[in-house]
Amino acid sequence: MPNVEAPVVGKDALGRPVKDLSVVPWWGVERKEIEWYPKINYDICAGCGICFVTCGRRVFDWDSEEGKPVVARPYNCMVGCNTCAMICPCDAIEFPPKEYIKKWVAKGRVTKKAFEIVSQITKKSNMSEEEITATPDQDPPKKG
Ligand code: SF4
Ligand code: SF4
Secondary structure, eight states: OOOOOOOEEEEOTTSOEEEOGGGSOBTTBOGGGSOOOOEEOTTTOOOOOHHHHHOTTOOEEEETTTTEEEEOOGGGSOTTOOHHHHHOTTOOEEOOOHHHHHHHHHHTTHHHHHHHHHHTTOSSOOOOHHHHTOOTTSOOOOOO
């Protein structure tokens, strides 16, 4: 994947630099075409701050008045990542279902592109042509 430099666009509530990662395509797909980012259920968010403090892509900022995170830069979120949802102690963060992202993996031909990269350093192929070239309308075949 090309290494695109993203511009610094400001600072967050802790004074940490913020980049606009929304300009960086995901495997050739415009990032803003993909609706992958966290949604916070404020009814159950306790305001612990783990999501805001730990997300290195600065998706969150912090509402100091309310003591709650805000999804300030949704398209900075790494497509397919759900770390903040995994570590939220209240299960207050939601993402689209796995099926949604798998469609984008197929549409972006990510399997094929990734396989081409590892092929350069791999002597033995473990994937069939069918697995490598799965299309958007066809889920990748299961192993076994
Ligand atoms: S980690 Fe969960 S509970 Fe903590 S601030 Fe974020 S959303 Fe709220
Ligand atoms: S999923 Fe990952 S990149 Fe996206 S907001 Fe959560 S921690 Fe940040």
